[in-house]
Structure formats: structure tokens, C-alpha cells
Amino acid sequence: MTGVFDAQAVLFDLDGVLTDTAAVHRRAWSALFTEFLPAVAPDAAPYTDADYFALVDGKARAAGVRSVLASRGVSMPDGELDDPPGAQTVHGLGNRKNVRFTEIIRGDGVEVFDGSLLLVDALAAADIPMAVVSSSRNAVLVLDTVGLLNRFVVVIDGVVAHDERLASKPAPDMFLSAAQGLGVDPVRTVVIEDAVSGVEAGRRGGFRVIGVDRGTGASALWAAGADVVVSDLADLLVDRRRSAASREI
Incomplete structure (x- = not known):
């Protein structure tokens, strides 16, 4: 369905994807x-x-x-x-x-989406490197607050974007910077986003893009260029289990 567990790396937006800070x-x-x-x-x-x-x-x-x-x-x-x-x-x-x-x-306080945490845990267990790419200048504060900061090899946020003069989403610059930091090929990397501007940024960077509908609307995410749209990242784990079960038959 998504190939997320076949990716070289996964790049998460923060607000609305990992945490309910949106x-x-x-x-x-x-x-x-x-x-x-x-x-x-x-x-x-x-x-x-x-x-x-x-x-x-x-x-x-x-x-x-x-x-x-x-x-x-x-x-x-x-x-x-x-x-x-x-x-x-x-x-x-x-x-x-x-x-x-x-x-x-x-x-x-800040809440972490249960399904998102399950996916982060599963990707970590599969040794797939992860990064956070967020326009927010508060990304490190939020990740540290919820105890997730050490789960991500690279964090490209609004502070980094300003310091490195990276264009903000919908330009792909921030995602491309994260891919470079991880040493991975954008074409073999998955972006997970809940915003139209973020989906467009991932598409323009050549990434595979998973849209998470947290209120934007699935049709808007599809129109922006998402390859897959889900309502909860735990859906990606369900799909993985189904694929594994079909291979065992």
C-alpha cells in the first residue's frame, strides 16, 4: 500500500502528524x-x-x-x-x-497520537532512520516535552530553516535537507504530512508522500499530490500485518 517499511527513511511532519499540537x-x-x-x-x-x-x-x-x-x-x-x-x-x-x-x-501539555507512536516504534524496530521536518520554531521544545527528541536522527525545524536559509513548505528544501542529513535518496524516502503545503513540498521533492487527514480533508491531500491518505498512522501497521499474513499463506 505505501512501502513505508521498504523506505530508506521516513520524514515526519510534527504538528498534526506526531503530536496533537496542530x-x-x-x-x-x-x-x-x-x-x-x-x-x-x-x-x-x-x-x-x-x-x-x-x-x-x-x-x-x-x-x-x-x-x-x-x-x-x-x-x-x-x-x-x-x-x-x-x-x-x-x-x-x-x-x-x-x-x-x-x-x-x-x-x-502536549498529546502524542497513539497510532503515530506505534508507527515510530515499529520503524525503530525495523532500523529505518527517521527525521522530523517541521516549519515550527518550537519543534525541539515539543519533541523534548513528549520524550521523543532522541528518536529522530535529524530535526529540520523553523530555526534550522532560518539559519540555513531553507525555503519553507510548500518548497521542498526542508525535506531535501533532511534527506541529505540522513544520506538517503528522496525517491526511496517517505514523507508523512497532514498539511496541503507539506504534501506539496514532499511531492515537489520527489518523495513518496503519505497524507494524514486530521481535518484538512482527504480530497485536498490527494489533490496536493499524496500517494496515500490515511486517517491514522496505525493504518499503516494494519496494512503491513496483512501483507505479512498474505506472504505466509
Whole structure:
């Protein structure tokens, strides 16, 4: 079905694939724009979760801010990466969102999807190297919080992307950097993503792509170029067991 256990390596997105932090991001983005947009664009449509999936999901923080502002006809200077959260700049708004995100993480914690953990364990047992490729600048914090940081040979996150000047998803640069770090061929490597921008990035990089439907919609993931779409990564283990059973018959 997917060939995930035949891959040279597996590259996971983080938010919405391994951990339920996508829900935390949705809450943080909603808090930001529900407060901010009425002040600068009072006649604009209210921000909704549909905006998250269409304009923000899978993108670097600043790119998400720009997309939402542009959708409401609002322009704003980028400012600097370390702008304070109160600054009226793209980076200032992004940092304001991040304050809310870390508040939620510290207050409520982070959940790992059970099926995703089962797949990580099975891949580790099969000696298949894994990496995390996430646009989030909080990826290391989240992985460390849930005790998964040492499971991944390579982590390419928003911090690495900025430092190494890697274009963010839907460009394939971050996935290609992870493949290079692992010493594997993209064509023989699997990307697992829940965002349209991430699926597109994997496809553009020449990877095999598994889409995980956590709310984006299977049709959108297929349209973006996913080779397979599942609702839970445990489905990949079911498929592996069926293949093994058929070989024994």
C-alpha cells in the first residue's frame, strides 16, 4: 500500500502528524486574529478554522501571518525576527501568537497520537532512520516535552530553516535537507504530512508522500499530490500485518 517499511527513511511532519499540537496552533492563531483583525480591518470576515487550514497550516510562522493579512487586504511591514509581541509587524504578530502557543503548551501539555507512536516504534524496530521536518520554531521544545527528541536522527525545524536559509513548505528544501542529513535518496524516502503545503513540498521533492487527514480533508491531500491518505498512522501497521499474513499463506 505505501512501502513505508521498504523506505530508506521516513520524514515526519510534527504538528498534526506526531503530536496533537496542530490543535494548539489553531487555538493560538485564532486567539491572535480574533483579537487583531477587527482592530485593523473591522469590515473583514472573522477569522475561522477554515482560514487555518487554507492559509496557515504547515507554513512558517511569518508566512502564515502574511497569508491571513493578505486575505483581509491588510499590509504590514515584516519587521525583524525578534520584534516584541506588541509590535505592529509581521514578526511581531507571529511572536504574539507564539507567546499564546507556549502558554497553552505549558498549561495543558502536549498529546502524542497513539497510532503515530506505534508507527515510530515499529520503524525503530525495523532500523529505518527517521527525521522530523517541521516549519515550527518550537519543534525541539515539543519533541523534548513528549520524550521523543532522541528518536529522530535529524530535526529540520523553523530555526534550522532560518539559519540555513531553507525555503519553507510548500518548497521542498526542508525535506531535501533532511534527506541529505540522513544520506538517503528522496525517491526511496517517505514523507508523512497532514498539511496541503507539506504534501506539496514532499511531492515537489520527489518523495513518496503519505497524507494524514486530521481535518484538512482527504480530497485536498490527494489533490496536493499524496500517494496515500490515511486517517491514522496505525493504518499503516494494519496494512503491513496483512501483507505479512498474505506472504505466509
